[in-house]
Amino acid sequence: MLELRNVSRHFGGVKAVDGLDLNVRQGEILGLIGPNGSGKSTTVNLISGLYQPTAGQIVFQGEDISALPTHLRAQRGIARTFQNIRLFSQLSVWQNLWAARVERGSGWAGFKARWLAGADQGREQAEQILEFSGLQGKRDVLAGNLAFGEQRRLELARAAVSGAPLLLLDEPAAGMNAEEIEDLDQRIRALRDQGRTVVLIEHHMELVMGVCDRVAVLNFGRKIAEGRPEEVQNDEQVRAAYLGSDDNDELMNAALAA
Amino acid sequence: MDFYIGLLQVIGVHSLLGLSAWCVLHTGQVSLAQGGFFAIGAYVAGMLTAMFGWPLGGALLVAALLSGVVAVAVGFPALRVKGLMLVVATTAFAEIVRLVFFNFKWQVQTAQGLVGPDGGLGFGGIRYFQSNAWSGVQVMLLIWTLVAGVMLLLWSLDRTRIGTLWRAVGEDEVAAQSAGISLTAAKVSAFGIGGAIAGLAGGLFSHNTTHIEHGNFTILLATFAIAYPILGGLKSLAGTLLAVVFIQGVLVEGLRFLGDWRSLLFGALILLVMLVRPGGLLGAPLRWPACLCRKNKTASCHAAMPAKGVSHA
Numbered sequence: 001m002l003e004l005r006n007v008s009r010h011f012g013g014v015k016a017v018d019g020l021d022l023n024v025r026q027g028e029i030l031g032l033i034g035p036n037g038s039g040k041s042t043t044v045n046l047i048s049g050l051y052q053p054t055a056g057q058i059v060f061q062g063e064d065i066s067a068l069p070t071h072l073r074a075q076r077g078i079a080r081t082f083q084n085i086r087l088f089s090q091l092s093v094w095q096n097l098w099a100a101r102v103e104r105g106s107g108w109a110g111f112k113a114r115w116l117a118g119a120d121q122g123r124e125q126a127e128q129i130l131e132f133s134g135l136q137g138k139r140d141v142l143a144g145n146l147a148f149g150e151q152r153r154l155e156l157a158r159a160a161v162s163g164a165p166l167l168l169l170d171e172p173a174a175g176m177n178a179e180e181i182e183d184l185d186q187r188i189r190a191l192r193d194q195g196r197t198v199v200l201i202e203h204h205m206e207l208v209m210g211v212c213d214r215v216a217v218l219n220f221g222r223k224i225a226e227g228r229p230e231e232v233q234n235d236e237q238v239r240a241a242y243l244g245s246d247d248n249d250e251l252m253n254a255a256l257a258a
Numbered sequence: 259m260d261f262y263i264g265l266l267q268v269i270g271v272h273s274l275l276g277l278s279a280w281c282v283l284h285t286g287q288v289s290l291a292q293g294g295f296f297a298i299g300a301y302v303a304g305m306l307t308a309m310f311g312w313p314l315g316g317a318l319l320v321a322a323l324l325s326g327v328v329a330v331a332v333g334f335p336a337l338r339v340k341g342l343m344l345v346v347a348t349t350a351f352a353e354i355v356r357l358v359f360f361n362f363k364w365q366v367q368t369a370q371g372l373v374g375p376d377g378g379l380g381f382g383g384i385r386y387f388q389s390n391a392w393s394g395v396q397v398m399l400l401i402w403t404l405v406a407g408v409m410l411l412l413w414s415l416d417r418t419r420i421g422t423l424w425r426a427v428g429e430d431e432v433a434a435q436s437a438g439i440s441l442t443a444a445k446v447s448a449f450g451i452g453g454a455i456a457g458l459a460g461g462l463f464s465h466n467t468t469h470i471e472h473g474n475f476t477i478l479l480a481t482f483a484i485a486y487p488i489l490g491g492l493k494s495l496a497g498t499l500l501a502v503v504f505i506q507g508v509l510v511e512g513l514r515f516l517g518d519w520r521s522l523l524f525g526a527l528i529l530l531v532m533l534v535r536p537g538g539l540l541g542a543p544l545r546w547p548a549c550l551c552r553k554n555k556t557a558s559c560h561a562a563m564p565a566k567g568v569s570h571a
Contacts, residue, residue, distance in 0.1 A: 048436055074438035086433040088426045098419070099426040100437035115420045115447075162438055 001026045001197055002047065002078075002166060007056030008221075009042055016042040018221035019056070024166070029188060029198045031212035031229070033205070035241060039221040040201045041083060044168050047199075048080045049073040060166070075102050079164035081155045083171045083201075089144030093135050093154055096143050097126045102162040126161055132190070133157035149180045156187060166197050173204040185211050209233065217241065263394040267466055269506050270401035274459035275479075276486030276498045277408055281452035283487050284421075285445045286428035288341070291332055291348035293480035294355035295325040295453040299460025300470050301359060301375060304384040307465070308373050309366045314386050314465065321461040322454040329453020333446040352480050360472040380471025384464050401462055408455055409495050415451075416495075424448055428492075456483070489531060491538020500539050504531075 002024040009017040017039040024030050032040050045051040047058060049070035058066045065073055079100075088096050103113040130136055133153045138146065143154060152172060159167050169188070173181050181204060188211050192198055202208045208215060209229040217225040217232055219241040225232050232238055275296055282289045303321035306312040312320075332351055339347050365374030375381040387397055415421045427434045427444040435441060464470045485505065490497030509527060513520040531539065 050432065050436070070435040071438050071440045074436055079438075080436050082433070082436075086430050088429040088433065090429055091422065091425055095422050095425075099422045099434075099439065102438045103419075115423075116418050118418055158437065 001061060002199075003057075003059040004043075004047070005057040005059065007043075007046060007058060008054045009039075009046055009051055010054045015221050017046060017053075020218075020221065020223055022216060022223065024197060024199055025214075027192065027195065027197055028213040029192055029200060029211055031208040031215035032199060032201045032218065033203070033208055033215060033232075034218035038218040038241075040218055041170060042221075043218070044080060044170050044199070044201055047073075048078055048168060074162065074164070077162075077164040078166045078168065079159035079162050080168035081159050081170055081172055083174065085151050085155050087143040087151055087155055087158070090142060092140045092142055093146070094126070094130070094139040096154060096158050097129060097161045098123075100158045100161050101126055102164075125163065129157045129161040132160070132187075148175060152176065152180070152184075153187075156184075160191060160196070165195070166199070167191060168199045168201070170201045171203060172200070173202055173207050181207055260394060263398050265507060265511055266398050267394070267401055269502050270398065270405050271459050271463045271466065272482065272486070272506055273405050273499050273502045274408060274455055274462070275483045276490070276502050277405075277412060277495065278452040278454075278456035278459065279483040280487040280492065280495065280498050281412070281424075281448045281455065283484070283492060284424040284428050285448040286431070287336065287445060287448070288345050288484060289336070289348045289449070289452075290345055290477065290480040290484060291329070291336075291351045292452065292456045292483040293475050293477070294332075294348075294352035295329050295456035296460040296463070296479065296483070297352075297355050297359060297472075297475035298328055299325045299457030300464035300474070301362075301381065301460075302457070303461030304381055304464040304470060305364075305374065307386040308381075308384045309364075309368065311368075317386075318458055318461040322458040325457020325460065326450045326454030329456075330446055330450040332453070333449030334442075336449065337442060337445055349477060349480070352475070352477065356472045356475050359475070378472065380469055380473075381464075382469040384468050384470070386465050388468070397466060401466070404458065404462065405499075408458070409499075412495055420444075420447065485528070487538075489528065489538060491535075491540045493538070494540050497538050497540035504539070 002022075004020055004022040007017060007020045007022075008015065020039070020043065022043070032043065034040050042051065046053055049065075049068060049072075053066055056066070057064055060073070060076060060078065063076070065076065068076070088099060091099065103117070104110065105113050130139060133156065135146075135150060135154060135157070138150065143151065146154060152175075156169070156172060159169070172188075173184055176184065185207055188198055188200065200208065200212060212229055214227065215225075215229050215232045216223055217235070217238050219237075224237045224241060225235040227235075275292060278295065279289065279292045282292070299321040302324050303314075303317040306317035306320060307314055332348070336344055336347060359375065360378055362375045363377045365372045365376060370383055370385070373383045392400075423434075423439050423444050426437070426439060427441055431441055434444070463474075467474075482505070486501045487498045489505070490499070490501035505528075509520075509524045513523055516523060
C-alpha cells in the first residue's frame with residue numbers, strides 16, 4: 001500500500017533518514033520504533049509531506065507521491081496525528097471533525113460540498129467517528145478546553161474522519177496513563193478492523209509489541225531490523241541500539257513479559 | 259443632527275473596512291493591504307460615476323469585483339510569507355497603490371467641466387449623491403443596508419464549510435494541511451472576499467466625501483482596518499462593529515474636545531481594552547491582568563484564565 005524506496009532526508013550534514021526502504025502492507029498495523037533521534041518522526045513527516053525527501057521515492061497505492069504537497073497527500077488518503085497534539089483549539093469538537101472531512105466531487109456539486117455545505121450536510125460519517133471517539137457529549141465544547149486524554153482521542157478521530165485508508169500515528173500514547181493506553185490499544189485495533197492500515201510510531205513498548213503485526217526499528221536514520229514483534233525483540237542489533245538509552249528497560253521488560 | 263448622520267455614515271464605511279480585515283485575519287494573516295483595496299474601490303467607483311456617468315450600483319459592483327481580483331493577485335504571493343514579513347509585504351503593496359494614485363492623472367470633459375483624478379491634487383467632483391438629490395439620511399441608510407448585507411453574507415459563510423476551513427487554517431496551518439485543507443484555497447479566497455468588501459467600502463467612501471486623494475489611504479487607514487477585528491475579537495462579527503463604534507464614535511469623535519491630547523488617550527484606551535479583554539471586546543470572558551489577580555483571587559479571575567490546552571506534550 002505504501003512503499004518507501006531508498007528515501008533520504010538530510011538536514012545540512014545531519015542524515016535524519018538515510019536510504020530507508022519500508023513497505024507498509026494493506027490492513028496491517030506496523031510499528032515504527034527506535035531510540036530518540038533515530039528518524040521516526042522525520043519518516044512520518046516525509047510520508048505526510050511536511051518534508052520533501054532529499055532522495056528516493058514514496059509510492060502510495062501505486063502512485064509516486066514524493067512531490068505532492070501535504071494537503072493533496074491527505075486527500076489521497078494519508079491521515080496523521082502529531083506527537084504534540086495539534087487540534088484546532090478554538091473550534092468545537094464537532095468543527096474539528098467537520099473541517100477534516102475530505103469532500104469529493106467535481107463541478108458545482110463538488111464545489112458546494114467542499115466549500116458551501118452547512119454543518120448539517122453529509123454528517124453521517126463524522127457522526128459515527130464522533131461516537132467512536134466517545135466525545136458525543138462534548139460536541140460543542142472547544143477542543144482547547146478538553147482534557148488531555150480527550151484531546152488525544154479527538155486527534156485520532158480527526159485523522160479517522162477523512163476516511164483515509166492509511167493512518168500515521170505519531171506517539172499517540174505519549175503522556176497517557178495505563179488505562180488510557182489500554183483504551184488506545186482497543187481503538188487502534190478497531191480502526192484496523194474497519195479496514196485501515198496503521199503506522200504506529202511509539203516509545204511505549206508494551207503497546208507496540210501488543211498491537212503491532214510487524215515492527216520496523218530505526219537507528220541513525222536507517223532500518224536495522226524488521227519483522228514480527230518477538231523477532232525484533234530478540235534481535236542483537238536492536239538490543240545494542242537500545243542499550244544505554246532510556247528505552248532499554250522498557251524494551252527488556254516488554255521482552256520478558258512476552 | 260447632521261453631525262450624527264455623518265458619523266453614522268463614517269462608522270458604516272469603516273465597519274465594512276473592518277469586516278474586510280476580519281476575513282483575512284481569520285486565516286491567520288495580518289494584512290495591511292486592506293487600505294490599498296479600499297483605495298482601488300474608491301477611485302474606480304468614483305471614476306465610473308463621475309467621469310462616465312455610470313449608475314452607482316454598477317459602479318460599486320465593478321469596484322468591489324476589481325478590488326477582489328487585485329486582492330486574489332496579492333493573495334498568491336502573500337502565501338509565501340507569514341507574520342511580520344506578511345505585514346511588511348502588504349504594507350508595501352498599500353504604499354504602491356497610494357503612490358500610483360498620487361501620480362495618476364486622467365480627466366475627461368463632462369457637463370460639470372473637467373473631472374477625474376488629478377495626481378497629487380486628488381479627485382474631486384464625485385457628486386453622484388448630490389446630483390441625484392440623495393439626502394444624508396438616504397446615504398446613511400444605503401451604507402447600513404450594505405453593511406447589513408455583508409454581515410449576513412459573512413455570518414452565513416462562517417456557518418458553512420468555508421468559514422470553518424478559514425478558522426482551521428488560522429489556528430494551525432500544519433494540522434490543516436495534514437487534514438487535507440488547501441492553504442492556497444483558504445487563504446486566497448479570504449483575501450479575495452476581503453478585498454471585494456474593502457473595494458465596496460472604498461466606493462461608498464469616495465461618493466460620501468465627494469473628494470478623495472492619496473492622503474486618505476495611508477498606513478493609518480490600514481491600521482484602523484486591522485485594529486477593528488482585533489479589538490472586537492474574531493469570535494463574532496458584532497465585535498468588529500462594536501470596535502468601530504468604540505474607535506470612531508467614542509475615541510475619534512468623542513474625545514475631540516481634548517485637542518492634541520486625544521491621540522495619547524486614544525492609544526492608552528486601546529491598550530487598556532486589550533489588557534482587560536485580550537480576546538477582543540466580544541471575545542473571551544472578562545479577564546483581569548495577572549497583577550490584579552494575585553491581589554484578590556476572586557472566582558472571576560479563575561474562571562477567566564485562558565484555557566489553552568494544546569501544548570501538553
